[in-house]
Structures are given as C-alpha cells and as structure tokens.
Amino acid sequence: MNLNFQQLWRYQDQFIEGVILTVTLTGIAAVAGTLIGLSGAILGRSGPQPVRWFIRSYIEIIRNTPALIQIFLIFFVLPTFGLKLPPFEAASVALSIYFGAYAIEIIRSGLDTIPRSQIEAGASLGLSRWEVFRHIVLAPALRNIYPSFTSQFVLLLLGTSIASQISAEELFHTGSFVESRTYRSFEVYAVVCAIYFALTMAFKGAFAVIGRLAFRWPVRR
Amino acid sequence: MALVEIRDVRKSFGANEVLKGVSLDINEGEIVTIIGRSGSGKSTLLRCINALEQVDGGEIRVEGKAVRTDMQDLRQLRQRVGIVFQAFNLFPHLTVEKNITLAPVLTGKSNKQEARQLAIDVLERVGLAEKIDAYPEQLSGGQQQRVAIARCLAMAPHLMLFDEVTSALDPELVGEVLKVMEDMARQGMTMVLVTHEMGFARDVASKIVFMHEGRVWEQGTPSELFANPQTPELKSFISSIK
Numbered sequence: 477m478n479l480n481f482q483q484l485w486r487y488q489d490q491f492i493e494g495v496i497l498t499v500t501l502t503g504i505a506a507v508a509g510t511l512i513g514l515s516g517a518i519l520g521r522s523g524p525q526p527v528r529w530f531i532r533s534y535i536e537i538i539r540n541t542p543a544l545i546q547i548f549l550i551f552f553v554l555p556t557f558g559l560k561l562p563p564f565e566a567a568s569v570a571l572s573i574y575f576g577a578y579a580i581e582i583i584r585s586g587l588d589t590i591p592r593s594q595i596e597a598g599a600s601l602g603l604s605r606w607e608v609f610r611h612i613v614l615a616p617a618l619r620n621i622y623p624s625f626t627s628q629f630v631l632l633l634l635g636t637s638i639a640s641q642i643s644a645e646e647l648f649h650t651g652s653f654v655e656s657r658t659y660r661s662f663e664v665y666a667v668v669c670a671i672y673f674a675l676t677m678a679f680k681g682a683f684a685v686i687g688r689l690a691f692r693w694p695v696r697r
Numbered sequence: 698m699a700l701v702e703i704r705d706v707r708k709s710f711g712a713n714e715v716l717k718g719v720s721l722d723i724n725e726g727e728i729v730t731i732i733g734r735s736g737s738g739k740s741t742l743l744r745c746i747n748a749l750e751q752v753d754g755g756e757i758r759v760e761g762k763a764v765r766t767d768m769q770d771l772r773q774l775r776q777r778v779g780i781v782f783q784a785f786n787l788f789p790h791l792t793v794e795k796n797i798t799l800a801p802v803l804t805g806k807s808n809k810q811e812a813r814q815l816a817i818d819v820l821e822r823v824g825l826a827e828k829i830d831a832y833p834e835q836l837s838g839g840q841q842q843r844v845a846i847a848r849c850l851a852m853a854p855h856l857m858l859f860d861e862v863t864s865a866l867d868p869e870l871v872g873e874v875l876k877v878m879e880d881m882a883r884q885g886m887t888m889v890l891v892t893h894e895m896g897f898a899r900d901v902a903s904k905i906v907f908m909h910e911g912r913v914w915e916q917g918t919p920s921e922l923f924a925n926p927q928t929p930e931l932k933s934f935i936s937s938i939k
C-alpha cells in the first residue's frame with residue numbers, strides 16, 4: 477500500500493475546526509444531559525406519579541431506539557411542526573436528550589448506593605429532605621458512579637460522530653469531506669481515528685484528575 | 698409535666714404489631730435505660746420519639762408538643778431530640794468538623810465563623826479535639842461513635858436517645874464511649890438508652906424499663922429491678938444475660 481499523509485496537511489484548519497465542534501458538542505450534551513440526569517433521577521423517585529411515568533417512558537424510548545434516528549427526528553421532523561433548528565443546534569439538543577436518559581439511570585443507581593441510615597442520620601439532625609440530598613447523599617453517590625459516568629461520557633464523545641449525518645461539521649464530517657477531496661480513505665480515517673483516540677484519552681485523564689480532586693475522602697476497602 | 702410523655706403507643710409493620718400500647722414518662726434529667734430481648738420493640742420505640750417512625754395509635758408528646766412525622770416543625774423536634782445510632786452513621790465525605798457543624802449551620806443554630814469553635818467545644822467534651830480535621834474512615838469505631846455523640850451535642854438537644862451505641866464496637870473500645878455517656882449523665886443531660894451493658898445500666902440509670910413483646914413489662918430503679926424482678930420474663934432475661 478502506498479501511504480500518503482502529506483496531502484492531509486492542507487486540511488489542517490478543517491480538522492481543527494472539526495475537533496472544536498466535536499468537543500463543543502460533547503460538552504454541551506454532557507452538561508445539559510447531566511442536568512437532565514440529576515433532575516430526572518430526583519423527580520423519578522420523589523416526583524408525582526405522572527412525572528415519574530413520563531421519566532420512565534423517556535428513559536425507555538431513548539435507550540431502546542437508535543440515536544441516529546433520534547437526531548433525524550429532531551432535525552427533519554420538528555420543522556414540520558414549525559421548529560427548525562440548524563444542524564449544530566439540532567445535534568446538541570438530540571445528544572443532550574440522548575445522554576440525559578443514560579445519565580438519569582446512572583445517577584439513580586448512584587443514589588441507590590447510599591444506605592438509608594445516612595439519610596436517617598441527616599433527617600434526625602433536623603435537615604430537610606433537600607438538605608439531606610444536597611449535603612449528605614449527593615457527593616458519595618457521585619463518587620460511586622464516577623467510573624460508569626466517565627465511560628458513558630466517552631461513548632457520548634464517540635457518538636457525536638452521528639451528527640455528521642445531518643451535516644453538522646464535527647470531526648467525522650470533516651473526515652468525510654477531506655476524503656471526498658483527496659480520495660485518501662485510509663489515511664483520512666486513520667487520522668480521524670487517532671484524533672478520537674487522543675481526545676478520549678485526554679478526557680479520561682482529565683476526569684481522573686478531577687475525580688481525585690473532588691473525591692478526596694478516604695474510603696474503606 | 699414530663700419531658701417526654703408516651704401514651705398507649707401502638708406501631709405495626711404490616712401485620713406485625715411491634716408496639717402494643719406502650720406508656721412511659723421521661724422526666725428532665727432522668728437516665729432511662731430500656732432493656733429487653735431482641736425484637737421486643739426497643740429501637741422502634743426510640744425511633745418513634747424523634748419521628749423516624751410514625752405511630753399508628755396513641756400519642757407521644759415532647760415538651761408538651763405532640764410528635765408526628767408530618768408535623769410542620771419536625772425540624773424543631775429534631776433539634777431538641779438527638780439520636781445516636783449503633784452504626785455511628787457519620788458522613789464519610791465530611792471531616793469530623795464538617796460532620797459536626799453541618800446541621801447547626803444549615804439550621805441556623807450557628808454561623809460559619811462560630812462553627813469551628815463549636816466543633817472544638819463539643820469535641821473536647823468527648824475527648825477528641827485533636828481529630829477535628831480527620832475523616833471518619835481514619836478513626837477507630839470508638840472514636841467514630843464519640844464523634845457521632847459530639848455531632849448530636851452540637852445541636853444542644855434537650856434529650857438524647859442512644860440505640861445500642863456500643864454494640865458494634867470491639868470490647869476494648871466500649872469503655873471510652875460509656876465514659877463519655879457517664880459524663881453527660883453527670884452534667885444533667887436527659888438520656889434514653891437501649892443497651893446490653895447491664896453494668897452501665899445498673900450504675901448510671903435512674904430508671905430501667907424492661908420491654909417484652911411490645912409492652913413495658915416492668916419498670917423501676919436499677920436496684921428494685923435487678924434485685925427483685927416481679928415477672929418470670931424479667932427473671933429469665935436477667936439470668937440469660939449474666
């Protein structure tokens with residue numbers, strides 16, 4: 477095989493652009509999805525019955541259908557109801573909704589790891605339910621789900637590539653574009669792959685550091 | 698008026714009636730020790746007093762006010778009635794200082810500036826001032842339980858409940874916790890404790906309550922009860938623990 481990476485250099489700016497969009501998209505979906513996850517996990521256990529039912533259906537629908545179709549629905553179908561979003565915005569919304577469903581399940585399982593006795597100890601000191609949640613339950617629960625949360629985040633980062641299907645110009649879209657110009661399929665996708673790999677490694681490293689700073693208390697093993 | 702008035706209290710878990718009409722007075726400054734076999738309802742009774750459980754019948758009044766789990770001023774009740782658990786239940790992610798000051802700060806009993814001093818004060822009462830910056834996992838069981846007691850004291854309760862607070866401890870650590878409780882008793886704290894430490898009950902308690910099958914079976918001073926048990930159930934209980 478005759479490899480030639482030289483030609484790709486000309487598209488350096490596009491690649492950088494693509495990386496920025498991929499990271500931004502991941503960031504938006506991660507933050508919005510985590511907020512959905514937190515509120516969904518809280519309402520899913522202590523909200524009124526219709527709300528719980530809604531949350532349950534939301535989780536089941538999102539987790540049992542292809543993300544690609546979810547993105548299409550938001551991009552192609554919402555406009556018929558008068559809501560037209562540009563590709564990047566549509567992808568942000570779709571991926572936030574997607575990540576949110578997984579985040580609810582992860583956070584809920586984290587809340588389940590906190591023993592009742594901790595909640596009772598807080599209540600018996602005169603704290604309200606919200607104060608118990610905020611100051612006693614939340615931090616240990618987040619610590620317990622941190623590894624699975626990190627993996628889910630990596631899946632999200634890799635999953636942003638489907639945004640290319642509605643022409644959001646993230647990294648994979650950039651790759652396809654460069655490939656169509658250079659016909660250097662192998663080189664282009666090798667580079668794109670390497671960039672995804674570097675990104676996930678960088679994020680995992682960052683998560684590990686943040687985790688060490690945020691969760692400093694010793695635990696029994 | 699007694700500090701706590703318990704009147705004909707009933708409590709069931711499903712079909713299992715655990716408290717079958719319990720009546721009891723706890724006066725200010727009294728040290729009331731509840732003894733009885735496993736499953737006789739001792740913990741349940743304690744938990745009803747600070748509304749961790751809702752009674753199904755009868756009434757509990759603390760300082761004249763009826764206790765209900767749905768009461769508006771649950772917070773006020775819990776500020777006046779502290780409880781220490783068998784398993785310590787310290788918050789693992791908070792230092793000893795924050796374990797102690799969390800509730801006083803959140804409930805407005807103390808402000809952030811005074812909080813550390815408050816922690817030092819109560820830790821001195823349990824002899825652990827030097828552990829103020831440690832995390833619970835870095836402490837022995839006895840030390841953790843003393844911190845749990847200090848955490849309670851920081852709320853300046855009028856009444857403290859202790860549910861088998863030495864049962865989870867290695868034997869050599871029991872003494873340090875009992876000593877703290879003895880000091881509190883001497884300083885006039887009203888205390889209700891469930892314990893299997895009969896020596897402690899005999900020496901410190903002003904009243905002993907023997908519970909059997911969800912009822913107060915017998916009560917009296919330690920000397921009355923231990924020297925002269927009236928019922929066969931108490932006789933057999935006393936001989937079983939000797």
Ligand SMILES: Nc1ncnc2c1ncn2[C@@H]1O[C@H](COP(=O)(O)OP(=O)(O)OP(=O)(O)O)[C@@H](O)[C@H]1O
Pocket residue numbers: 710713715733734735736737738739740741742
């Ligand atoms: N939350 C609960 N749900 C169902 N049953 C319960 C609950 N709490 C206690 N019980 C039952 O109530 C009965 C009395 O329990 P309780 O804990 O009050 O006994 P105890 O006297 O404290 O016993 P021990 O000495 O073992 O601590 C037991 O049969 C127990 O199984």
Ligand SMILES: [Mg+2]
Pocket residue numbers: 739740741860861
């Ligand atoms: Mg018990």
